[in-house]
Amino acid sequence: MNELVKMEGIYKTFPGVKALTNVSFDIRSGEVHAMLGENGAGKSTLMKVLTGVYSCDSGKIHFKGQEVNIHQPKDAQKLGISIIHQEFSLFPHLSVAENIFIGREPRNQILKFVIMEKELKTKTKELLETVHLDIDPDTLVKDLSVAQQQMVEIARVLSMNSEVIVMDEPTAALTEREVKELFRVINQLKKRGVGIVYISHRLEELKHIADRVTVMRDGHYIKTVDYDESCLGDLIAAMVGRSLDDKFPVHHNVAAGKVILEVDRLVSKGVLNIQNFKLCEGEIVGIYGLVGAGRTEFARALFGADKSEIGGIKIHGEKVIIKNPRDAIRHGIGYLTEDRKRDGLALGLSVEDNIILANLMNVCKFGIVDRNKSKNLSNQYVADLKIKTPNLKQRAKFLSGGNQQKIIIAKWLCRQAKVLIFDEPTRGIDIGAKIEVYELMNKLVVAGVGVIMISSELPEILGMSDRILVMHDGRFTGEVNKKDATQEKLLHYAVQ
Amino acid sequence: MSVETSKISFGKSGLFNKKIFNELGSFTGLLIIGLVFSITTDNFFTMNNLLTVALQTAYICLLAIAETYVIITSGIDLSVGSILAVSGVICGKLLLAGFGIPLSMLVAILVGGLCGAINGLAISKMGIAPFIATLGMMSIGRGVANVITDSLPISGLPEDFFFIGGGMVLESIPVPVIIMLVVAILFAFILNRTAFGKYVFALGSNEDAARLSGVNIGMTTIGVYAVSGLLSGLVGVMLAARLVSAQAQAGLGYELDAIAASIIGGVSPMGGAGTILGTIIGAFIMGVLRNGLNLLNVNAFWQQIAIGVVIIVAVYIDKLRRK
Numbered sequence: 139m140n141e142l143v144k145m146e147g148i149y150k151t152f153p154g155v156k157a158l159t160n161v162s163f164d165i166r167s168g169e170v171h172a173m174l175g176e177n178g179a180g181k182s183t184l185m186k187v188l189t190g191v192y193s194c195d196s197g198k199i200h201f202k203g204q205e206v207n208i209h210q211p212k213d214a215q216k217l218g219i220s221i222i223h224q225e226f227s228l229f230p231h232l233s234v235a236e237n238i239f240i241g242r243e244p245r246n247q248i249l250k251f252v253i254m255e256k257e258l259k260t261k262t263k264e265l266l267e268t269v270h271l272d273i274d275p276d277t278l279v280k281d282l283s284v285a286q287q288q289m290v291e292i293a294r295v296l297s298m299n300s301e302v303i304v305m306d307e308p309t310a311a312l313t314e315r316e317v318k319e320l321f322r323v324i325n326q327l328k329k330r331g332v333g334i335v336y337i338s339h340r341l342e343e344l345k346h347i348a349d350r351v352t353v354m355r356d357g358h359y360i361k362t363v364d365y366d367e368s369c370l371g372d373l374i375a376a377m378v379g380r381s382l383d384d385k386f387p388v389h390h391n392v393a394a395g396k397v398i399l400e401v402d403r404l405v406s407k408g409v410l411n412i413q414n415f416k417l418c419e420g421e422i423v424g425i426y427g428l429v430g431a432g433r434t435e436f437a438r439a440l441f442g443a444d445k446s447e448i449g450g451i452k453i454h455g456e457k458v459i460i461k462n463p464r465d466a467i468r469h470g471i472g473y474l475t476e477d478r479k480r481d482g483l484a485l486g487l488s489v490e491d492n493i494i495l496a497n498l499m500n501v502c503k504f505g506i507v508d509r510n511k512s513k514n515l516s517n518q519y520v521a522d523l524k525i526k527t528p529n530l531k532q533r534a535k536f537l538s539g540g541n542q543q544k545i546i547i548a549k550w551l552c553r554q555a556k557v558l559i560f561d562e563p564t565r566g567i568d569i570g571a572k573i574e575v576y577e578l579m580n581k582l583v584v585a586g587v588g589v590i591m592i593s594s595e596l597p598e599i600l601g602m603s604d605r606i607l608v609m610h611d612g613r614f615t616g617e618v619n620k621k622d623a624t625q626e627k628l629l630h631y632a633v634q
Numbered sequence: 635m636s637v638e639t640s641k642i643s644f645g646k647s648g649l650f651n652k653k654i655f656n657e658l659g660s661f662t663g664l665l666i667i668g669l670v671f672s673i674t675t676d677n678f679f680t681m682n683n684l685l686t687v688a689l690q691t692a693y694i695c696l697l698a699i700a701e702t703y704v705i706i707t708s709g710i711d712l713s714v715g716s717i718l719a720v721s722g723v724i725c726g727k728l729l730l731a732g733f734g735i736p737l738s739m740l741v742a743i744l745v746g747g748l749c750g751a752i753n754g755l756a757i758s759k760m761g762i763a764p765f766i767a768t769l770g771m772m773s774i775g776r777g778v779a780n781v782i783t784d785s786l787p788i789s790g791l792p793e794d795f796f797f798i799g800g801g802m803v804l805e806s807i808p809v810p811v812i813i814m815l816v817v818a819i820l821f822a823f824i825l826n827r828t829a830f831g832k833y834v835f836a837l838g839s840n841e842d843a844a845r846l847s848g849v850n851i852g853m854t855t856i857g858v859y860a861v862s863g864l865l866s867g868l869v870g871v872m873l874a875a876r877l878v879s880a881q882a883q884a885g886l887g888y889e890l891d892a893i894a895a896s897i898i899g900g901v902s903p904m905g906g907a908g909t910i911l912g913t914i915i916g917a918f919i920m921g922v923l924r925n926g927l928n929l930l931n932v933n934a935f936w937q938q939i940a941i942g943v944v945i946i947v948a949v950y951i952d953k954l955r956r957k
Contacts, residue, residue: 441846443845443846463845463846463848464850468848475846480842480843481842481843481846483840484835484839484843484906485839486840486906486907487835487836487906491835491836495848496848498829498832499829502828502829506829507827507829509827549847
């Protein structure tokens, strides 16, 4: 295997932060080189240096043995180095073909401004075949699933004859089956000699594709090893700088208390068909299912965020009416949404304002905010949850994903929620923060809170839940107790 | 990443300094413009002239405070100029009908608030974009004012009425300036220290997150546009008082000045950020510029060009500063 890229002694500083310190990294042709590290370890920064988004302060980049200067994305593109971001850079209202060839459409030889539609389509078709995507090149990108969009991204990158492809958390939004499809394409790219850098938080994926693994921590290069399943523990230890016996904290089995929440019929035509649901004090109910199974829809309907037909909801045995999130919150329900940035946090507002947002009425006297009370409460939760922020006035967008998630948890603790719905609570946050979130959930159940945890990650579901409900097509298709639960069983219910 | 490496401290000075710094930018701009006019003209830096600027700017300031609330929620209110006219002519009619100054003013201002609340209803309950809803109200309001007056000025208003729009306190301080200061302090307090104010910011920063945190989006939106309507009504009454005559054409185009003042003052057109102090500085930048250019005998058309340039430069500087 010959070396495609070699980065040596890379340094990069941002005002006040050493983002990369003497980092070295290399990519060989025909390999998948996985990159591990907690959020903020410098993985993305390094890849942005490689792809020309940032230029490094010092250090050398070699491409196929020759030293190159990469100052802007165009430079990287010319060399054949491409990146597929977590958030795609596709144009939703343009067709697949237009997206793939935008700016490089085949043109008429004489009339340069005329695009050769036919050629465009045949070329697109060919590319789509290499990524096993059987769709019409004229389809608009907005009508594709997330997984299909990702394949279009890959096709676009391939059309530029890329020899190095960086994938940043490519499976974050994919279902299990789509992930398999992606891996098939990745393995094929490998055979063609493409070098792939694979950034992911999901360690269990590595066994399917990874050849080598590099670990980074706090902007430093830690080590590179040939992948081998037995080294997983070592890798995790290297990532966090301490060893972890188990990814999941001991789940204290709280004797399930009184029924706290009872739902009788929650129906939304074509989306949701729940006959009944029960949650006890001190219980974690895991809800597993593939993407599109209706898990988030269930949470939103229960929380009053979406309209649905409700037979009846009882909290502590008392019948309540939930028509909107305000009702739900008043009755002690809290909801941590799947997508923090979209509907979880007011990113532009301060940590304090976010923490007290759901609880303002209790922090106010005659509508006027009691500043001491607000500050003391916020400080208390910042300390309790170990939220890393320079001060309460820091805007939420400047914190890391894990800390943002903790702010949202703080918001609901501040509101003294009795039922908490966690929707993908650890998506996109690093292992250290993940464990803290799990520990928090454990603390909550000990305190008698009922937790509903929606997750696509089987280990998380199996590790944390007392009871697991599996959803498919808007219905609960199976219920499994902790001790009987296996991955196979859950998957069986999820696809039936 | 910066968070992890910077020292953790819970001082209260952080925001305060930063806030002052943000305001300082536009305030420095204002000072520079003032300094230039002080040097280039004889009359700019005189008590008399400065009070004239303050008086002329007070009206736009009030409308800009209204616009600040609206723009922080990431909305826009194009109807302030028209609502102002409606309130003005209603106040005039009531005065002629002999209802007395306090009652006529109160009713007129409340009608302004009602028009604003209708904007808020159209936006939150009918789901119409703020630009469209208030564009409609802009036309409706102007029409209503014309219908009420038959397009003729309402004159013969009581002479005492003049005090609200043009009177002096302590022989030199114009009443509108005092009203403006009181309103500014009150609405800055509401914006920063009350639950409603927090909701306004939350709504503008992330509407979905705000809804899922139990913020009553509908009532907050209606509230914000009602505030805008109330302040427009107040300005309508004050303008009628100043001329001792209510006119359907009053406040034509003022909405654009008010929006410009907010934006120059650093209110984010994307919502979620802005201060009343900044907005007032923004309004004064425009007021001082107009006044100074007048003193320099620059014609009105060139003034328009200058104001336009200032808006773009101010927003550009703001953008650079944020980087």
